[in-house]
Amino acid sequence: MSELIFDSVSVRYGGRRGLTAVDGVSLTVPAGKVVGLVGESGSGKSTLARAAVGLSPVSAGRVLLGGVDVRKLPRRRPLQMVFQDPYSSLNPRMTIGESIAEAMPRGPRSVKGSLRESDSLKESFTDRKAKRAEVARLLELVNLDPERATHLPGQLSGGQRQRVALARALAGQPQALIADEITSALDVSVQGAVLNLVREVQRQLDLSMLFISHNLAVIRYLSDFVAVMYLGRIVEAGPAEQVLTDPQHPYTRDLLDAAPSAHKSLFDLEPGATADAEPPDPHHPPAGCRYHPRCPVGPLVRSDREICLRADPAEDSAPRRHAAACHFLIRPKEGRPPLGT
């Protein structure tokens, strides 16, 4: 499978009075691995994801899949995205089978660049019988009865629709998949099954995956690596276990402290958590470190840290095991219980 690279990607909405929702983000999803992306509402996670599939306007930088600029990939892109809302992501007038078949490549793929030749020579599914068989295979892959192919989305539950959305994404024979809050609109009782399915499918097909979620327990369950986003920037990134047990950025630490349990949303904040302070206006990001107005170890608390007011910390501004954009080394808190207990 192919590596997915965000190379200094910026996305700006609106004109002079607009906002830079994603600001020079570089992030790599290694081939066949899962990168979990977390961050509070409005931090730019969806905008970044949508930039990769051409749905948000990239104003600088580029996104590469297997070394190829995604803007040069064919329309049935080997990069697919599954969205939060299974109700709006399927055409209500098309049967499940038609929706899935529509997403299949029409002809042999010819992707210039480094995608493997075997991928570019995959058979087209022009033959109806072959298409029907492929629809049935995909439905079975997502644990749905192939008989569902003749049903309309309205006849399915939310969880079943999200399985269809996944099957539709897989019909494009993707090298990489982006999943944006795919379980948050579902009933809690079916979220676990959908997550298990995503994990199984990712492993089985060796997909590279960017997985966006508010829920840190879910992120931990699925991810090999974790990236933390704050106000349009990645502030911390590294191996999942390291980031989640030994956070290097005060914001990540606040998120972990605010996550009450494995089963509640990350942003069901507990009273007193630092992260309940008002997030800054994205139209006017703070100077210096963007987190400084909320930082519990920053210049508003410690007068010797006035550098945070004027200098924007780079990801490697202090020697650490993994990247974090903070001028200072944060001492580990002792006695943190493992996440999810």
Ligand SMILES: Nc1ncnc2c1ncn2[C@@H]1O[C@H](COP(=O)(O)OP(=O)(O)OP(=O)(O)O)[C@@H](O)[C@H]1O
């Ligand atoms: N189409 C748009 N036009 C203008 N501003 C937008 C647009 N889409 C998003 N934004 C703004 O860009 C910023 C980032 O939004 P985005 O939806 O990417 O955040 P997010 O991290 O996905 O949040 P959530 O967790 O709520 O899904 C926010 O300030 C949002 O209001």
Ligand code: SF4
């Ligand atoms: S650079 Fe300063 S304000 Fe920013 S996170 Fe680090 S300590 Fe806090």
Ligand SMILES: [Mg+2]
């Ligand atoms: Mg979002």
